[in-house]
């Protein structure tokens with residue numbers, strides 16, 4: 039049976055990205071060696087990093103003066119590297135979910151942290167709107183897409199200070215005005231590659247300003263100076279990222295990814311609204327096009343488990359909601375297909391008809 043992958047992360051990648059990576063794992067560029075057994079300093083590997091970096095700059099229209107890094111440690115390591123490197127005195131954080139909160143927690147080790155707003159009391163079912171950011175904050179940290187709750191800030195906010203954004207679950211799904219950010223980072227395993235690499239885009243002239251000594255590995259300048267090659271980078275995940283970046287470009291770039299995302303989300307959200315069994319969990323204007331969360335309507339609560347079993351029996355993978363939200367979550371990252379969301383919608387319709 040055909041499987042439709044709605045996993046929240048690690049998550050679906052285009053089939054050809056997996057196949058091309060698999061070929062290189064067997065025989066890298068006809069060398070007779072596997073991608074997994076070559077040196078990251080081999081002459082054939084530097085072009086992989088260079089092309090991946092160039093494609094990120096091209097696809098996101100990254101202005102001059104920014105560097106692109108490929109590091110290990112996941113988005114979670116950036117939670118501490120960001121304040122280590124960017125927090126001089128005071129940082130502002132918008133609390134839109136567990137990831138935002140974790141980022142904020144790390145910043146508190148380094149200086150004053152202002153929570154500009156929070157939707158924690160409403161289990162993060164909306165993005166707070168009427169808040170202001172202290173003008174003397176070094177940066178405002180936001181989480182552009184809240185993977186667990188299914189809310190998203192799908193535009194570049196106008197704020198009085200530079201922004202830093204955790205784009206782990208929506209990077210490269212829409213055009214971004216990078217000039218508004220001092221740093222954009224993303225653990226790759228949702229929208230870009232397999233687990234193991236984090237992409238960081240940062241503004242060079244903002245580095246070296248923090249009034250503290252930074253351990254070598256946690257200092258962004260170390261990695262900027264060495265082009266992500268200070269130590270051994272995650273070779274295979276970087277290669278997979280490159281294949282995926284080529285795929286995104288071939289499909290029409292981030293504008294096309296944006297159109298596809300909106301199209302998929304429209305299909306699923308309209309069915310949630312139409313179907314008597316289900317309802318959405320977040321405020322309509324803040325709905326994520328990447329992670330679509332929904333639950334059973336109150337009068338059909340007892341059908342939650344039966345629907346999940348039914349969907350699994352029809353090939354749906356990974357639609358169980360996060361434990362802090364319950365219900366269901368259909369993650370529709372760049373690789374998700376219209377066929378996939380149509381298959382899910384068919385499950386929802388057929389299950390409604392049977393009940």
Ligand SMILES: *Cc1c(COP(=O)(O)O)cnc(C)c1O
Nearest residue numbers: 112113114137185204206207225
């Ligand atoms: C998954 C996720 C993280 C954590 O990423 P790791 O790479 O596992 O550290 C952080 N932020 C967001 C928005 C996420 O979706």
